[in-house]
Amino acid sequence: MSRASVVGGVLVAIVAAAAAWILFVGLPRWYEPRAQAPGAQPSALPAEAMRKIKASLFYVSEDGLRLAPFEREVSFGEGTVEQARRLVEAQLETPAPPLTSAVPAGTRLRALYVSNNGDAYVDLSRDAQSGHPGGALNEILTVYTIVLALTSNLPAIGGVQILVDGHEVDTLAGHVDLRRPLPKSTRWVEAAKGGPAAPTGEAPRAPQGP
Amino acid sequence: MVALDDLAPIFQLTVREDALAGGLTVSHRGKTIVLTPDQGLASVNGRLISLSVPPVRDGKRWLVPIQFVTRAIAPIYESRIELRPASRLLIVGDLRVPRVVVRHELLGSQARVTIEMTPAAPATVTQEPGRLLVKLDADAIDASVQPFTSQDIVQSIRTADTTVTLDLGPRFGSFRSSTLASEAGGGRVVVDVLAAPEAGPAQPAPSTQPRPEAPPPVVTAPPGMRTIVIDPGHGGQDAGVHGASGTLEKDVTISVARRVKAAIEGRIGLRVLLTRNGDQAVAPDDRASVANNNKADLFLSLHANASLQHQLKGAEVFYLDADSYGEEPKKLPPAGAGERLPVVGGGTREIELIPWELAQTRYVEQSGLLARDIEEQMRGRVLLAPLPIEQAPLRALVGASMPAVLVEMGFLSNPEQEQQLASSDYQNTIAQALVDAIVHFRDDLERARAGLAYQTSAAGRRPRLPER
Numbered sequence: 001m002s003r004a005s006v007v008g009g010v011l012v013a014i015v016a017a018a019a020a021w022i023l024f025v026g027l028p029r030w031y032e033p034r035a036q037a038p039g040a041q042p043s044a045l046p047a048e049a050m051r052k053i054k055a056s057l058f059y060v061s062e063d064g065l066r067l068a069p070f071e072r073e074v075s076f077g078e079g080t081v082e083q084a085r086r087l088v089e090a091q092l093e094t095p096a097p098p099l100t101s102a103v104p105a106g107t108r109l110r111a112l113y114v115s116n117n118g119d120a121y122v123d124l125s126r127d128a129q130s131g132h133p134g135g136a137l138n139e140i141l142t143v144y145t146i147v148l149a150l151t152s153n154l155p156a157i158g159g160v161q162i163l164v165d166g167h168e169v170d171t172l173a174g175h176v177d178l179r180r181p182l183p184k185s186t187r188w189v190e191a192a193k194g195g196p197a198a199p200t201g202e203a204p205r206a207p208q209g210p
Numbered sequence: 211m212v213a214l215d216d217l218a219p220i221f222q223l224t225v226r227e228d229a230l231a232g233g234l235t236v237s238h239r240g241k242t243i244v245l246t247p248d249q250g251l252a253s254v255n256g257r258l259i260s261l262s263v264p265p266v267r268d269g270k271r272w273l274v275p276i277q278f279v280t281r282a283i284a285p286i287y288e289s290r291i292e293l294r295p296a297s298r299l300l301i302v303g304d305l306r307v308p309r310v311v312v313r314h315e316l317l318g319s320q321a322r323v324t325i326e327m328t329p330a331a332p333a334t335v336t337q338e339p340g341r342l343l344v345k346l347d348a349d350a351i352d353a354s355v356q357p358f359t360s361q362d363i364v365q366s367i368r369t370a371d372t373t374v375t376l377d378l379g380p381r382f383g384s385f386r387s388s389t390l391a392s393e394a395g396g397g398r399v400v401v402d403v404l405a406a407p408e409a410g411p412a413q414p415a416p417s418t419q420p421r422p423e424a425p426p427p428v429v430t431a432p433p434g435m436r437t438i439v440i441d442p443g444h445g446g447q448d449a450g451v452h453g454a455s456g457t458l459e460k461d462v463t464i465s466v467a468r469r470v471k472a473a474i475e476g477r478i479g480l481r482v483l484l485t486r487n488g489d490q491a492v493a494p495d496d497r498a499s500v501a502n503n504n505k506a507d508l509f510l511s512l513h514a515n516a517s518l519q520h521q522l523k524g525a526e527v528f529y530l531d532a533d534s535y536g537e538e539p540k541k542l543p544p545a546g547a548g549e550r551l552p553v554v555g556g557g558t559r560e561i562e563l564i565p566w567e568l569a570q571t572r573y574v575e576q577s578g579l580l581a582r583d584i585e586e587q588m589r590g591r592v593l594l595a596p597l598p599i600e601q602a603p604l605r606a607l608v609g610a611s612m613p614a615v616l617v618e619m620g621f622l623s624n625p626e627q628e629q630q631l632a633s634s635d636y637q638n639t640i641a642q643a644l645v646d647a648i649v650h651f652r653d654d655l656e657r658a659r660a661g662l663a664y665q666t667s668a669a670g671r672r673p674r675l676p677e678r
Contacts, residue, residue: 060517060518060519062519063519063522063596064517064518064519064521064522065522065595065596065597100518100519102518133451133452133516133518133623134450134451134452134459134516135450135451135459135513135514135515135516135517135618135621135622135623136513136515136526136528136602136604136616136618137515137516137517137522137526137600137618138515138516138517138518138623140602159536170494170605171494171605173450174443174444174448174450174494174605174606175513175602175604175605175606175616176602176603176604176605177534177603177604177605177608178605179567179605180535180536181536182534182603183533183534183536185531185533185534187531187601
């Protein structure tokens, strides 16, 4: 056997192996849904960072009176606390127009705790108060944006208390009582339009985020 | 300070000293006041009240501040008790005892006597030889006559029972009188006493004074509703919503609050208190406490709204969403149902244990009724938001121990509404609607009470709301 034919044989073998990998491993993986439900089989760390869950995030409804739920992909977090953190962080991101968030722009999540009885304590940066434009309705929608982002996505969380800058607060802008955890309230969620659609219906006017 | 022994026979009180516990129990028809010597706090039928001076022992007698009558006895007594320290009067029962101030002034050849009454009472003026009698239709009057120099038209003014007597002098010729209601629920009788013409046929010149317009109807204060607290939202550093053209929520709220106060006092003669009278900050708890400490029958918090959707317009009325407070309010005993708890020294005592901060949860139903009355009165007069009645866990309302609502008078985030909210026209319209709603609400309560036949309304007694 000449040296060249040995090299050629090895090359053919490598190409064949690569083709087989693409055919039997790569392509099926490519066609797999990208978002995986939490609790799916554990995978390597880079894949973990890519994992997403589908969740409802809340923005001011068109008429301004309620919060409208939109289905979004939120990065997967291991366990309730970590997932809660990811949900609030996603909710705090400034949405693309025409969506409007009732939470003042620039508000950051400082910390998040979950008590044994299922109450989440969401510690927001000072901006939640200092950047608040006021008005009872506005403030109600701000508070319930956070309450609903957690309680409607995580059944383990029964109530939410908002803290500001590490401290308990009376209110954000003088109206909504924040001195104890607020339970989930669907009162402030916009009624589904047109028939018995799921509360987290498709969002036709929402641009698809990355 | 007054001696408890002196108060006991007047109010049919039983005073019992608890030697073991060192306390004093004062009871009246099954209702109890518990006093502790040297402590400025007393428990009145289970509710804590504060006294300016603690009760002290003076030999065998116990002395309490006079305030004890209004703060401790009044809540457990079936008749209305009113203390007027200035005139040293204690009014028990639903008696009409207007304050009356009599002034005299000399205007050329006539004397004008003005009788100011708060609240207004019907008056009749009759002439008797040598004097004019102004009879006021009231149970008693609490009168003061401002001193004046006697002259030969009106020589002196006296008051006795419910009559003001003007003693006439030799120059008396004729008189005319007029009655009118004043702005703040009071009334006024003006008696012009004219001197007789000196000589000739000169008739008294026809009065150039415009005749006073017919007084607006004065609705008497309803039994069961006496005090209203209005809470102008925000204040001081906290300006509330800033409108795009510079209108501040805190300015709109105080302005409307003052208009409501003036209108209520003028029309229904109720006591109206504001949680702030100027541009100052008020702590959240202090707003409801003004109402609780003054035993207000109604709490009205005024605000202006804001939305990120700038097209949103209209007024909204909020009342408490008790569900937001979890299971705790549902476990509370219904209003009026106290628990019998053992007390130090033996025996049991009825006590109502209600967390201060959840007081409103027991009035939610009535607050909803009030919200609907307000919505009804505003409809057609001001634009209402698409969902005009809302419920939320509102900080200003939760501690209020009486029917309470928060009115969002419009959206400062909408340019058109900002202009309206800053205008006195709109503010007056809102104020008027609120006053009308209060009158309706009072009537609703009266009807509910009549249907309940909860307590008979004997003369001089006021039926109590079952909730109080």
